[in-house]
Amino acid sequence: KAGVTQTPRYLIKTRGQQVTLSCSPISGHRSVSWYQQTPGQGLQFLFEYFSETQRNKGNFPGRFSGRQFSNSRSEMNVSTLELGDSALYLCASQPTGRWETQYFGPGTRLLVL
């Protein structure tokens, strides 16, 4: 079975631009979560989607949004990028009802200049 895939792997943007990151979960997994990792704040939860519905949201400004498609693939969008949005964005998927397992993708490294 293929693992969680994230595209692109690396991205450079400038302040004020917007960016869209994509995550394809493991086949059969309907839950997708997003996390932001920075040296200063560590790993922080962004949001979780299940069956195209946002089930949980972290404490991030409205510039951060996401969605999930009917095939469980998920995208997250960051509008009006700030320097502080430079981070590793990690996506994780889990099988339905199996909350003791959460598998992560390789991440997308975003650099905002």
Next chain:
Amino acid sequence: AQKITQTQPGMFVQEKEAVTLDCTYDTSDPSYGLFWYKQPSSGEMIFLIYQGSYDQQNATEGRYSLNFQKARKSANLVISASQLGDSAMYFCAMREILSGSARQLTFGSGTQLTVLP
């Protein structure tokens, strides 16, 4: 308040020796899960081991074992027979279960483990 505390920013261990990475947690929920992940320099989070709050026995997965002391709210990771490839950042995480629904993972600040030849 910090929900997950990892007090060792960095640890060194000699190859083939055992090492313990500390983790304490804070929750008032009776139902929760504790996780350990390994993050090499490539960035991917690799799942290592899981312990449920109601599990009676300590979890083990190959060279990894979780020393779960519920009363002390600690969930230390023990790596036996360290290998050079074990050098990485290690994160402890917790997931609380509320009304049968799992919340998000809350991570500690991590411990950078270096295995010396």
